[in-house]
Amino acid sequence: MSRVLVPCHVKGSVALQVGDVRTSQGRPGVLVIDVTFPSVAPFELQEITFKNYYTAFLSIRVRQYTSAHTPAKWVTCLRDYCLMPDPHSEEGAQEYVSLFKHQMLCDMARISELRLILRQPSPLWLSFTVEELQIYQQGPKSPSVTFPKWLSHPVPCEQPALLREQGLPDPSRVSSEVQQMWALTEMIRASHTSARIGRFDVDGCYDLNLLSYT
C-alpha cells in the first residue's frame, strides 16, 4: 500500500505540571505535542512513524470533521499505547515505531490537527520526547498491471474433432504445461546468487597504512 508524506508543523512540546515549573523539584511526567497541517486540507491518516526517546505511554487525539457542516471535534484515537514495557529500564526507549490506521480507536478520515500526549511516569529520566515524527496519508492506488490476454485467459478455441481422434494430447493441457515451464524458467533467470567473494586484499596486495580512526 503506498503512502504519501503529509507536510506538517510540529509545535514545541508543552509540559503539563501542577505548580510552578521553576521551583518544583520533580520533573513533568506529561508532555503535549501539537501537530498542525497548515497547507493541507483535512485528509485521511494512514500511518504515523516516529523515533521514541524515553516516552513510556502515548495517547493521540485528533481533530476530526465528522460531516461537511459541523465544526471539527477532538476525538481520542489512541489511548495509553505502551512504548516502554518497563518505564524504569531502557527497553523500547529509543525504538522506531509505526502506528497504523487499523490500530486506532476511531476512523481517521478528515483529520485537521493532531495532538500527541506523552507520558513518562518514571522519575529516572531527565527528559523524554518523540523525534522524527512523520505523518502519512494513503497514496494513489498503484495502477493495475494488465497482462496480455492470451497469458491469463487462453481463449478456448474450437477443437477440431479430428485432432482428438488422432490421439494427440489435449491442447489446453499442453498450453498450461508450457505456461508453467515458462514461469519456472523466468523465475530461475530472475534470481541471482549472492556469492561470497572472500578476498581481503586488493589485487594481491595487503600492504597497509596504519589503522584509520573514523
Added chain:
Amino acid sequence: MLQEESDLSLIIAQIVQKLKGSNLYSQLERQAWASLQRPEIKLESLKEDIKEFFKISGWEKKLQNAVYSELSVFPLPSHPAAPPEHLKEPLVYMRKAQGSWEKRILKSLNSMCTELSIPLARKRPVGEQKELLNKWNEMGTDEPDLSLFRPVYAPKDFLEVLINLRNPNYENGDSLSFRTHLGLIQVPLKVKDIPELKECFVELGLNIGQLGIDDSTQVPPELFENEHVRIGQKVLAEQDSAAAQQYIRQGSPTALRAELWALILNISSQPEDVLYYEQLKTNVIQHDLLVDSLIYKDVKLTASNDDYYFVFEDYLYQVLLCFSRDTSVLSHFAFNSASPPKSYIRGKLGLEEYAVFYPPNGVIPFHGFSMYVAPLCFLYHEPSKLYQIFREMYVRFFFRLHSISSHPSGIVSLCLLFETLLQTYLPQLFYHLREIGAQPLRISFKWMVRAFSGYLATDQLLLLWDRILGYNSLEILAVLAAAVFAFRAVNLMEVTSLAAAEKKNHLRELKSMYLDDIVKIHGLFWLF
C-alpha cells in the same frame, strides 16, 4: 493483523535472500534438476512432485534446519525507517561508547606497530612460506620472540569501560537515593528477574532430569540416563536442528555431543567447506599479520599454561590464524555493535577502492581469546570442522562477550543480571563484599567474559555450553556466576579484602567444583 503479516513476509524475504547465496541453495537446485529424470515427477504437477521428493529424501529437513539457523542468529527485521546502526545497537550512547572503546584499541595497535617497527601486514617471501607450510601441524614448537608484544587489552580494562558507561538522559545523581545502583554497572538495562528466569529455563527445574547430575553413580541409569541417551540418538537420526536444541537443554551425552552441536549450529562438513578452510590456510601462508603475533602470545600465555588445553596448542594456531583471514565473519557486524577496523593500501590513503579491513575478519583478539576455541578441541579433531564450529559459536555467542551493547545476552546485561541477582537474593553478602571494597563483579567478570572457559573443569564447561546452545542465550553465565557466590557465601562472609576473596581457594579453585554440587546445593535449584 496486517502488521504481523507484513512483518512475516519481510522475515521470509530476508531469509530467502540470505539462503540464496548459500551452498544449500545450489545443492537443492542440482537435486531438483536431477530429480526430473525420476518417473514419479510429472510435468503437470512439477512443483508438488519435487516438493514431495524433497520431503522423502531428507532435503526438506536440511532446508528447515537452515531456516531455523537463520532465525536463531539474525535479529528480527527492524523498522523501515531505522538506519543500519540501529540494528547494530539501538541505544545511541552505547554506540558512542563502543566507538570510543574501539578507537582506544586501534590507537593501542597502531602505537605497537610504530614502536616495534613491524608492519600491520607483510607478504611472506617464498622461502618463509615453504617453511611455514612444512611446520603447519607443529607451530607450537616455534618459539618466536614475543617479549615485546603485549595484548591489546585484557578483560579488566574492558570492565573499567563498562563501569564508566553512563546514559546522559539518566538521573546519575551523586547523592545516594533509591535510584542509585549499588553494583558497578550504572545503566538501567532490562534484565530478567527470578520468575522470568524460572519461566525461561523451565527445563532446569528440580523435577526434570539433568545430565551431569542425574547420571552420577548414585542414580541408577534406568531412571533417566538410558532414556535420555535413547532420545538423543533418535534426534540425531532425524537430523532435526530444532529438536536437538530442545533436547540439549537437559545436557548432552558425551558420545553424542559433537554431532548434536554440529546439528544445532547447522554445520555439515561439505567438500566446499574443507576447500574454504584450505583457502584460508593459503592466506595464512602468504601473508603475515601483526595480529598473528598477538594470537601466538595469547595462546602461549593462556591455553598453553592450562592443564587441560596445552595439548591442543597446535590446533589453536591452526584455527585462530585462519579465523583472522576469514572475510565471511564480516557479515556478523550487521548485528554486532562493534565495527571492523579499517585501513587503506599504502600510498592510497582515502581512496575507497583501496580500503580494506584489518584484520580481514575485523576481530582484534584480546587476552584470553584463545580460550573460546580450546574446549572445542575436545570435541572435534578435524581442523576444518573444528574451525567451522568455532566460527559459528563466535558469530552467534562469543562476540557479545566483548562488545558494548544493550542486547539481553550482551556482557553489559550479563553483568547487570549477575549484580541484580546477588543483591536481591544475597543482600548481606553483597553488602559485606561492597564494604570491604570487593565488588562481586570484579571477581566474576573474567569468568563471564570467557564463558567460564579455563575456570571450570572441561566436562563441566561443556555441560554449561550445552545450555548456552539449548537456550540460545548467554544469560546462564550470569546465573551460574551468582550461584557460585551463593555456594561459597558462608566462606566469603569471612574475607576482609578483595585480594583475599580472590586468592582464597573459595573462588580460585572453581575447577574442582562440580556443576552438580553448585547446582544441587545452592545454585540454580536454589533460585527455584
